[in-house]
Amino acid sequence: MQQYPTSWQTLRLLLTLVLYRQLNKIMVQLSASKTKIAGSKSRRPTVGKKITIGVFTVIMAVVYIFSSVLFTSGFIRLTNPIRLYQVTWDQLSDLKDKVEVTDPQFLVAAESIIANDPDFIDMSPPERAHDAKLFAECIVKQTAYENSFIGLFVPHACYPLDYQKLVNQGTLLALYWFVALFSMYFSSSFNIESTKIDTAFLLNLPTPSWVLLVGKIFEYALFNMAHWIIGFSFFTVCALASGHGWSSLLLAWLVLAPFIFMSSSLHLMLETLCLQYLSFKRAQDIQFVFGVLSFILFFTLINSIADSDKLWGITSLPWFNLPFAWPLKAVFTPGISGWLWMLSSSLFALIISLGCLYISVNTIKHGFIGRFATKQGQRGDALAATASNRTWRPLGLLGKDLLTISRNRLLLSMTFVLPLLMIVIYVMLFPNLITVAASNFRNTCALIFGVSSYLLIPSASSSLSMEGPAIWMLMSTPRLLLDLLRQKLLMWLVVALMYALTMLTVAFLFVPWDTANGIADATMVLVGIPIFSVIAFSMGAAGTDVQAANLQERQKSNGDANMALLLIAGLYTQAIYTTSVHARLLLLVLNLALAYAMWQRLEYRLPWILDPTVNPVRRVDLGDGVLAVILFMLAQPLFVLWLKTSFDLELDKSLVISFSITGVMVASIFLSLFWSRGMPNISESTGLWPKSRLWKATMQDSLMWGMGGGLFAAMIGVGYLLILNSLPAADITVDNMVSKSVVIPFYLLFILTVIAAPLAEEFIFRGLLFNGLRATLPSYWAVLASSAAFALLHPTLSVLPVFVMGCIAAIVYKRCEWLLAPVLTHAVYNLVMIFVV
Amino acid sequence: MHEPLVKLIDVTRQYGQFTAIDGLNLTIDNGEVIALLGPNGAGKTTTLRMLMGHLCPSRGHAYIGGFDCFAQRYEVMKLVGYLPDEPVFYEYLSGGELLRFMGKMHGLPNVQLAKRIEYLVETFDFADAIDEYAVNYSRGMKKKLGLAIALLHEPKLLILDEPSSGLDPFATKILLELLSAQITHGTTILFSTHLMEQAERLCHRAAIIGNSRLLGVGTIAELRQQLATDGNLEQIFFAMAGKTIN
Structure with missing residues (x-):
């Protein structure tokens, strides 16, 4: 006899369903994020792939736990945070102008200035002296590095971090997190357009509705990665700060889990109420208002972090006793009472969750009779009634875009309102910003670039996502999609440039500037905006999934792209800030190359935009090369920072280790990327293995050419040194060539220059960059361009010989088609150079 | 010898391991009307989308007017x-605005475009709905608007994916009249359908696809001869496609 499952059995079924669906989703995303799977023609992951993904998940989990443990241990060891006030900084800069930093006098003077800092008064004299010495050394090292590119980043690794301040800032962030949690559900994470309760068909089964809703709560709670990760690290840090030690990890988790379930229930309740009682248009209005509100809230709170020194007293504020703040109270209360607060906050979360569930169940007691019942696409209220104007003006691509933006509140707020609002809020909240910007023309220029590029990011990510599934219309007109994108890009570029020019005019009028620097800085801004717009549009368009049903889905992977874009904009802002012409040139070249590479990649990819499963054959392209170089450059200082803070390593050792780790990391990231995208012949096309089958012959060839090339390059290098030495001021030049100001022990220098550097750099510059350039450019251009990028990453005075060495390595690689050859060239060259110097 | 308008040479399309259409060879002459018949999932839509350059054939080539459908999409679209199959339109744009937009994208001069739109709106009888947002249209209205957009630049070839699915009898009647008018006008038409009776009434030749392969192509008489039955198209279809389903 047929038997219907009980409620509990149904719930279990539902949870399994949810779990499967989410796991499949993750698998599809992991296995091939670009090869979207089309409806019924889905390609199920093979067993091998499933195992790979399983292993990957386990590794990720281990990394997650490992890094939080490391973070914890690093935190526990911290002592004596050092703070420096503006007065001290000004005195130090004055000193720098008067005395050479390399002078021993400087160190002594700097130490005494720092030791007199008002913030050190409450420390004992020996402690104070120790910290002052430490800090003075940092400043010397920073200045020593200033001329090379790494100088832009390494100094941050030198400063001992102020963890107390970090915790205070984190607390405020959490405050934001608490308050914004509710409003955010109406904005970005809660999407009015889509009806999320997609298991509603289960209501047709003889199952009580609470089962369905509980399943939904679990789905929201379990797969809200951001909350799990951010919340966990935040609560852990707070618990640590209150002296819970290693048990902080457990306490944080126990506080977090019920809280996430509570917020998921609230989310569900709001969603059900909205779907049941609000029309589409009304709901969208509400979403718009809440989106703007939560944005303002976010920035108000972020801003108050700036002066959060006194915020440690947060626990004494009256709101701290409200039940919603109990999770905070639990992690801020030391000892056993912290655990008791944890229990009560969990209990509170449970009660709220049940309440929300009760309301949700009652809301849909008679089924979905509100908007949910009518699918989008029906007549009537679904979208605002009609378009009002009845003119017969023709409508071009840009006209269509502007018309849509003016009518769609979500798009309007994303592209025009939020960036403007952001600027206004910034100016309101940071009145200092204007003063700081107005004091120095270079700062003003950096600010102008920041504002203009910020404007470009949302418009870039909406360039293709605005088209959506209606893109078939564009595809059935005799226009190239790339040309259409170019039109959109030009429009937004003109808008951004207009902003920049207006602001520059104001700056030229009101901010003091001198002819040479002022014009150079303004040019950097005006050159940077077109470069950045090309990068933003290429990445925005490439990250769009045009066929997804709603805007948020379409822009899903744009989130990552936007983070990358912010980073790139930051990189370029560094180019405006820096005084070194060398670093400027390098950053300019890198950004230019990136723009070219990304546009090229888009051009290659665009014809396949409607093709769900087939991709153009993946090849090593210029984008890989440039991204590898940038990643290599950026990740190094981060590793130095990590090694210094977690293990308290010396700077020299951290440098060597981080260089090697970064090399291995970049190589493995790109190799696994190629592998997961199904690129054929990976090891041959990156030069890891010779192209011809006769590897023994190639080995002979490589040994001969590699050694020969290395000796030849070394000869030129030595010749260059001899010429330099015959010039005046020779001592400094030799020093600068190997960044001698930081004394590195010989064995470390050997490992760094003869083993780690050739392996890592040859893979990146010859294996990826040279090969990527070769795909579209004639070989000699590829040789020159890859060597130029390679050389610019080195200290100014060694650019010339390194450029020659890079050219020789590239030619040698081209001759043998195996990375062994250029690695040998590089190693031999470096070996000779360290002995000579 | 004249060059056929549409030429499909050994066109094969795979989605991962799944073969949607396998080794399709088909030519269509100027002024011909061809129906693409086949059960659900036979590969009709895939074929049409390859002709539109949305998808790239895994093997073989598709040509329209001598241009490669994927590599020279730009020329083909003229x-x-x-x-x-299911036209999706831009949100927040009315039917009239969409027509104007598409006309502009096809490079029609303003005056000519206005006349053309006026004519199409009158023929399709949707003057009432012209100012309403297209996403609010009913299914039939969407099809009509889609067809109007397809006819906007007076193309030599019409590619219609299930033109009559979801249409009520009135709308179907109008559609058939319109297509007949186009046929007398000399437009080449390639359409997919599973409505036998309609196909029989309109088309010069029919191509039957089943199980990802072309099972037969020709006039109804030729197909009949091939199968040695004297049934109508429906019976031919069942005789050919039915075999592969079982």
Whole structure:
């Protein structure tokens, strides 16, 4: 006899369903994020792939736990945070102008200035002296590095971090997190357009509705990665700060889990109420208002972090006793009472969750009779009634875009309102910003670039996502999609440039500037905006999934792209800030190359935009090369920072280790990327293995050419040194060539220059960059361009010989088609150079 | 010898391991009307989308007017008007605005475009709905708008994916009249359908696809001869496609 499952059995079924669906989703995303799977023609992951993904998940989990443990241990060891006030900084800069930093006098003077800092008064004299010495050394090292590119980043690794301040800032962030949690559900994470309760068909089964809703709560709670990760690290840090030690990890988790379930229930309740009682248009209005509100809230709170020194007293504020703040109270209360607060906050979360569930169940007691019942696409209220104007003006691509933006509140707020609002809020909240910007023309220029590029990011990510599934219309007109994108890009570029020019005019009028620097800085801004717009549009368009049903889905992977874009904009802002012409040139070249590479990649990819499963054959392209170089450059200082803070390593050792780790990391990231995208012949096309089958012959060839090339390059290098030495001021030049100001022990220098550097750099510059350039450019251009990028990453005075060495390595690689050859060239060259110097 | 308008040479398309259409060879002459018949999932839509350059054939080539459908999409689109299976339109734009936009994208001069739109709106009888947002249209209205867009630039070839699915009898009647008018006008039409009776009434030749392969192509009489039955198209279809289903 047929038997219907009980409620509990149904719930279990539902949870399994949810779990499967989410796991499949993750698998599809992991296995091939670009090869979207089309409806019924889905390609199920093979067993091998499933195992790979399983292993990957386990590794990720281990990394997650490992890094939080490391973070914890690093935190526990911290002592004596050092703070420096503006007065001290000004005195130090004055000193720098008067005395050479390399002078021993400087160190002594700097130490005494720092030791007199008002913030050190409450420390004992020996402690104070120790910290002052430490800090003075940092400043010397920073200045020593200033001329090379790494100088832009390494100094941050030198400063001992102020963890107390970090915790205070984190607390405020959490405050934001608490308050914004509710409003955010109406904005970005809660999407009015889509009806999320997609298991509603289960209501047709003889199952009580609470089962369905509980399943939904679990789905929201379990797969809200951001909350799990951010919340966990935040609560852990707070618990640590209150002296819970290693048990902080457990306490944080126990506080977090019920809280996430509570917020998921609230989310569900709001969603059900909205779907049941609000029309589409009304709901969208509400979403718009809440989106703007939560944005303002976010920035108000972020801003108050700036002066959060006194915020440690947060626990004494009256709101701290409200039940919603109990999770905070639990992690801020030391000892056993912290655990008791944890229990009560969990209990509170449970009660709220049940309440929300009760309301949700009652809301849909008679089924979905509100908007949910009518699918989008029906007549009537679904979208605002009609378009009002009845003119017969023709409508071009840009006209269509502007018309849509003016009518769609979500798009309007994303592209025009939020960036403007952001600027206004910034100016309101940071009145200092204007003063700081107005004091120095270079700062003003950096600010102008920041504002203009910020404007470009949302418009870039909406360039293709605005088209959506209606893109078939564009595809059935005799226009190239790339040309259409170019039109959109030009429009937004003109808008951004207009902003920049207006602001520059104001700056030229009101901010003091001198002819040479002022014009150079303004040019950097005006050159940077077109470069950045090309990068933003290429990445925005490439990250769009045009066929997804709603805007948020379409822009899903744009989130990552936007983070990358912010980073790139930051990189370029560094180019405006820096005084070194060398670093400027390098950053300019890198950004230019990136723009070219990304546009090229888009051009290659665009014809396949409607093709769900087939991709153009993946090849090593210029984008890989440039991204590898940038990643290599950026990740190094981060590793130095990590090694210094977690293990308290010396700077020299951290440098060597981080260089090697970064090399291995970049190589493995790109190799696994190629592998997961199904690129054929990976090891041959990156030069890891010779192209011809006769590897023994190639080995002979490589040994001969590699050694020969290395000796030849070394000869030129030595010749260059001899010429330099015959010039005046020779001592400094030799020093600068190997960044001698930081004394590195010989064995470390050997490992760094003869083993780690050739392996890592040859893979990146010859294996990826040279090969990527070769795909579209004639070989000699590829040789020159890859060597130029390679050389610019080195200290100014060694650019010339390194450029020659890079050219020789590239030619040698081209001759043998195996990375062994250029690695040998590089190693031999470096070996000779360290002995000579 | 004249060059056929549409030429499909050994066109094969795979989605991962799944073969949607396998080794399709088909030519269509100027002024011909061809129906693409086949059960659900036979590969009709895939074929049409390859002709539109949305998808790239895994093997073989598709040509329209001598241009490669994927590599030279730009040239092909000047010749073709397309109606997808389920037309999706831009949100927040009215039917009239969409027509104006598409006309502009096809490079029609303003005066000519205005006249053309006026004519189409009158023929399709949707003057009332012209100012309403297209996403609010009913299914039939969407098809009509899609067809109007396809006809906007007076293409030599119409590619219609299930033009009559979801239409009520009135709308179907109008559609058939319109297509007949186009046929007398000399437009080449390639359409997919599973409505036998309609196909029989309109088309010169029919191509039957089943199980990802072309099972037979020719006039109804030729197909009949091939199968040695004297049934109508429906019976031919069942005789051919039915075999592969079982």
